[in-house]
Amino acid sequence: MAFFKEELTQVKAFVFDVDGVLSVSTQVLNPDGETTRTSNLKDGFALMYAVRIGYPICVITGGNTIEVRKRCEKIGIKDLYAGSLKKLPCLYDFIEKNNLNINEVMYMGDDLPDYPAMKVVGIPVCPLDAAPEIKAISHYISDKNGGEGCVRDVLEQVLRAQGKWMDCETMNWNLF
Numbered sequence: 001m002a003f004f005k006e007e008l009t010q011v012k013a014f015v016f017d018v019d020g021v022l023s024v025s026t027q028v029l030n031p032d033g034e035t036t037r038t039s040n041l042k043d044g045f046a047l048m049y050a051v052r053i054g055y056p057i058c059v060i061t062g063g064n065t066i067e068v069r070k071r072c073e074k075i076g077i078k079d080l081y082a083g084s085l086k087k088l089p090c091l092y093d094f095i096e097k098n099n100l101n102i103n104e105v106m107y108m109g110d111d112l113p114d115y116p117a118m119k120v121v122g123i124p125v126c127p128l129d130a131a132p133e134i135k136a137i138s139h140y141i142s143d144k145n146g147g148e149g150c151v152r153d154v155l156e157q158v159l160r161a162q163g164k165w166m167d168c169e170t171m172n173w174n175l176f
Contacts (some may be wrong), residue, residue: 004140007123008161012104014050015091015117016151018061018068020110021127024147043151044075050155051076053164056098060090062113091117108154110134110146125154 016022023039051057057077061068064083072080079097081090087109095102103122107114110130118124118137126138127150135141142150159165 005157005161007139008158010104011106011123011158011162013056013058013094013098013100013106014155014158015058015060015094015105015107015121017087017109017111017114018059018063020130020146021108022059022147022151024145038147039071040147040149040152042149043147044071046152046155047075047077050159053159056094056100058091058094060084060087060094060117085113087113087117088120091121106154106158108151126150 022043047057056079058079058081059068059072059077060081062083062085068082069080079094081087081094084090091105091107094100095105101122102120105121106123106125107118107121108125108127109115109118110127112131112133115133115137118126118134123140124134124138125140125142126134127142127144127146127148129145130138130141140154142153144150144153156165
C-alpha cells in the first residue's frame with residue numbers, strides 16, 4: 001500500500017454512504033417511525049465545492065428517502081443510488097458511466113454493507129466510528145465520526161494534495 005498522502009493525488013472520484021458517513025450513525029425516529037437524519041454543513045459545503053470543480057461524486061445508500069434525494073440534488077450530486085442493498089453493482093455502474101478507473105476512486109463507508117465495494121476501490125476510507133471490519137480495510141480512518149465532518153476531512157485532504165483547495169475563482173458563486 002502506498003503512503004496515504006501520495007494516494008490522494010490519484011483520486012479522481014468519490015463515493016459516500018449516507019447513514020454513518022454523511023449523517024450520524026444514531027438516528028432519531030419521527031412520529032411516523034421514519035428516520036430523521038442530520039447532516040454536517042461543512043461536509044455539504046465541501047461536497048458542493050468538489051462538484052463545482054468537476055469531481056464525479058456518488059452516493060450509495062440502503063435508505064430511500066425524499067430528504068436524501070433533495071439534499072443530493074441541492075449539493076449537485078447527480079449519481080445517487082438509493083434503496084441499494086447491494087452496493088457493488090452501483091459502484092460499477094458509477095465507474096462505467098463516468099469512465100473511471102476503479103483505482104482512482106475513494107470510497108467512504110462505515111459498516112458491513114459497504115465492505116464489498118470498499119474492497120475493490122483504490123482508496124477505501126472511513127469515519128472514526130466505523131465498524132471494526134471497515135477500519136481494518138481502510139487506508140485512512142478520519143479523526144471525525146460519521147455526520148460530524150469526516151466527509152469534509154477527506155475531501156479537503158484530497159483537494160489540498162491536488163492543489164485545488166481554496167480556489168478563489170471557484171468560491172465566488174451563490175450557494176443558494
